[in-house]
Amino acid sequence: MRFSNSFLDEIRDRVPISQVVGSRVTFDKRKTNAARGDYWACCPFHGEKTPSFHCEDRKGRYHCFGCGASGDHFRFLTELDGLSFPEAVERVATMAGIPMPAPDPEAERREQQRASLTDVMELAARFFQDCLHGPQGAEARAYLRGRGISAATQEAFRLGYAPDSRNALKEFLAGKGITKAQIEACGLVVSGPDIPVSFDRFRGRIMFPIEDTRGRVIAFGGRALSADVPAKYMNSPDTELFHKGNVLYNHARARKAARDGTVIAVEGYMDVIALAQAGVENAVAPLGTALTENQLELLWRMAGEPVLCFDGDDAGLRAAWRAADLALPMVRPGRSLRFALLPEGKDPDDLVREAGREAMDGLIAAARPLADILWMRETAGRSFDTPERRAELEQNLRALTSRIRDESVRRHYAQELRERVQSHFGPAQPRSRGGFSQQRGRYGSVPGRLAVSESLARSALVKGSGGIMPLREAAIMVALVNHPLLLDEYFDQVEKLTLESADLRRLREVLFDALAHDASHERGALKAAIANAGLEAVYERAEMLVRRANQWPALPEAALEDAREAFLQALHLHLSAGTLNRELKAAERALAEEPTEENYRRLVEIQAELRNIQAAEALIEGFGLLSGRVGRS
Numbered sequence: 001m002r003f004s005n006s007f008l009d010e011i012r013d014r015v016p017i018s019q020v021v022g023s024r025v026t027f028d029k030r031k032t033n034a035a036r037g038d039y040w041a042c043c044p045f046h047g048e049k050t051p052s053f054h055c056e057d058r059k060g061r062y063h064c065f066g067c068g069a070s071g072d073h074f075r076f077l078t079e080l081d082g083l084s085f086p087e088a089v090e091r092v093a094t095m096a097g098i099p100m101p102a103p104d105p106e107a108e109r110r111e112q113q114r115a116s117l118t119d120v121m122e123l124a125a126r127f128f129q130d131c132l133h134g135p136q137g138a139e140a141r142a143y144l145r146g147r148g149i150s151a152a153t154q155e156a157f158r159l160g161y162a163p164d165s166r167n168a169l170k171e172f173l174a175g176k177g178i179t180k181a182q183i184e185a186c187g188l189v190v191s192g193p194d195i196p197v198s199f200d201r202f203r204g205r206i207m208f209p210i211e212d213t214r215g216r217v218i219a220f221g222g223r224a225l226s227a228d229v230p231a232k233y234m235n236s237p238d239t240e241l242f243h244k245g246n247v248l249y250n251h252a253r254a255r256k257a258a259r260d261g262t263v264i265a266v267e268g269y270m271d272v273i274a275l276a277q278a279g280v281e282n283a284v285a286p287l288g289t290a291l292t293e294n295q296l297e298l299l300w301r302m303a304g305e306p307v308l309c310f311d312g313d314d315a316g317l318r319a320a321w322r323a324a325d326l327a328l329p330m331v332r333p334g335r336s337l338r339f340a341l342l343p344e345g346k347d348p349d350d351l352v353r354e355a356g357r358e359a360m361d362g363l364i365a366a367a368r369p370l371a372d373i374l375w376m377r378e379t380a381g382r383s384f385d386t387p388e389r390r391a392e393l394e395q396n397l398r399a400l401t402s403r404i405r406d407e408s409v410r411r412h413y414a415q416e417l418r419e420r421v422q423s424h425f426g427p428a429q430p431r432s433r434g435g436f437s438q439q440r441g442r443y444g445s446v447p448g449r450l451a452v453s454e455s456l457a458r459s460a461l462v463k464g465s466g467g468i469m470p471l472r473e474a475a476i477m478v479a480l481v482n483h484p485l486l487l488d489e490y491f492d493q494v495e496k497l498t499l500e501s502a503d504l505r506r507l508r509e510v511l512f513d514a515l516a517h518d519a520s521h522e523r524g525a526l527k528a529a530i531a532n533a534g535l536e537a538v539y540e541r542a543e544m545l546v547r548r549a550n551q552w553p554a555l556p557e558a559a560l561e562d563a564r565e566a567f568l569q570a571l572h573l574h575l576s577a578g579t580l581n582r583e584l585k586a587a588e589r590a591l592a593e594e595p596t597e598e599n600y601r602r603l604v605e606i607q608a609e610l611r612n613i614q615a616a617e618a619l620i621e622g623f624g625l626l627s628g629r630v631g632r633s
Contacts (some may be wrong), residue, residue, distance in 0.1 A: 132154070476571065
């Protein structure tokens with residue numbers, strides 16, 4: 001429906017924008033000056049802890065200085081609540097007490113058509129749900145039970161079953177008075193000039209209703225139960241209601257859950273559902289294709305740094321790189337991406353079923369920034385032992401940064417990547433004990449110039465030998481000393497740690513003793529306890545190692561939130577690696593005693609999981625936690 005500018009101006013003038021915004025946010029009392037019509041709040045479009053969202057009654061506009069969202073009354077309602085523009089105008093007009101103008105007949109007809117199609121989709125969703133719980137849904141119910149999907153979760157996501165019949169849905173809808181044209185317009189049947197009789201599009205499939213931002217069913221995804229069908233997953237075609245590249249599965253639920261945190265993008269419906277059942281409700285999925293620009297925009301409206309979660313195999317890495325390329329031109333202050341790579345052969349569904357929510361939380365906490373993924377792609381598996389190869393790397397990195405539209409972000413990326421190049425291509429040093437060399441304080445290199453993947457895979461974080469203090473263990477202990485609150489918060493996990501360094505085991509005992517005597521509340525007290533135990537030199541050696549490796553979150557200058565995030569990453573990786581190393585030894589013994597195919601396969605699986613952990617550690621150590629933020633408290 002078209003509205004005159006005078007009508008829109010009138011209702012905007014009568015309703016302060018703070019009245020529209022105030023229905024969805026809580027204004028910050030310290031920053032807000034209501035007398036001047038000047039309001040501040042935490043942004044409803046992305047997760048944040050300090051108010052950067054501003055609306056001004058005099059101008060009738062809002063703007064977020066974090067994510068860049070801005071607009072007027074109507075934009076706010078269409079962006080946040082998913083209302084159509086006419087619906088937003090009607091809501092503001094009602095608040096203003098002004099009647100709506102007479103509608104345009106053609107626009108009204110199209111709106112009624114859309115409304116009627118959503119009614120048809122709702123009927124179809126109920127039909128599929130009833131079929132799932134009926135006699136014909138036995139196989140589908142067994143499959144869902146096998147995947148660990150509870151009845152409550154099935155109901156929450158309105159899962160259903162499409163019978164293996166050409167006409168079941170079509171006949172049901174026709175019996176409800178739905179016309180052939182409406183059924184076809186919804187994409188529920190396969191039809192066309194070369195098809196004499198239309199037939200049900202979804203047959204013999206578990207059905208996943210796809211909802212819009214208002215929770216209305218606009219499409220379906222279907223998973224085949226038979227292995228013989230060409231497509232395991234199938235989506236509705238594009239219709240008047242549904243455009244695949246503009247929709248995220250579980251968007252409406254995830255947006256509510258992501259208000260104060262982040263949002264996670266996974267690959268499929270079952271991943272989203274399994275995570276929700278495990279308590280991770282802020283997950284969404286694209287609809288069977290690579291992320292589109294529109295879907296990225298939807299993610300950024302929910303969180304400033306959404307986490308993209310990919311499989312840890314080659315296909316997952318390629319998907320991560322495609323997403324990085326897509327996002328790079330659009331990043332700006334307060335809007336970027338982080339990447340979490342799953343262990344090879346695992347998806348989020350496997351992870352939470354086998355290891356619980358804590359494993360997923362650890363994976364998300366260890367998610368790496370966009371800059372790391374770009375650097376990894378340009379350097380992994382390559383040797384830069386000639387000036388020409390190093391020059392080519394620099395050229396490629398410059399080409400990448402030039403694609404960033406925001407001038408400020410582009411400048412910082414150029415500086416960041418330039419510093420990484422300088423750090424890794426310092427003068428070659430003699431090899432040290434254990435086969436590692438150090439270039440400007442970094443661990444790992446073959447003789448001569450850096451061969452990235454090899455040096456990082458053999459990082460001192462992975463294994464300490466030859467008297468070397470393992471960096472990961474040192475970083476954990478240094479973080480505990482410099483941020484004593486972590487010792488109290490994660491006492492049980494720290495107590496269970498297996499430390500290879502005898503010196504660091506002694507240092508941990510001193511920290512535990514200080515905690516038992518209530519002397520661990522601040523850094524100075526812990527340093528004094530360490531000195532009294534004669535371990536001052538051990539601590540200084542550990543801190544020097546951490547500083548040289550640029551593991552800044554463990555140091556006293558880091559903010560507690562940064563220290564906690566990096567500490568949890570290291571803790572998760574250390575515990576995982578310890579468990580896997582024990583399992584590896586057991587698998588090696590089993591294979592030696594009984595060389596069966598099953599024992600060999602188990603050994604290979606454990607080795608693959610260890611390689612994935614080593615790769616994650618390589619990102620943390622070799623590429624560094626490089627933003628260099630200092631304490632903000």
